Amino acid sequence: MTGAPPRGLEQRLRDTRAKLESEVDLWVATSGSPGRELDEPYQYFLIRPRRIQAWREANELQGRVLMRDGRWLG
Secondary structure (H helix, E strand, O other), X not given: OOOOOOOOHHHHHHHHHHHHHHHHHHHXXXXXXXXXXXXXXXXXXXXXXXXXXXOOOHHHOOOOEEEEOOEEOO
């Protein structure tokens, strides 16, 4: 069984915008924020980390990379 055909760049952008707008609308509805009614709109950012590292002390420096190229390791 094959999956759906790959989406083109324009379709991925439309899908991403639609998803972001629905998430912003959900946030506005649950936070009590006036959202789109403001005179100067908020700036919303979709952040997709490419690399995540974590450590507390020098002995944890080895193996500190948790995400590489947008994929969780481990």
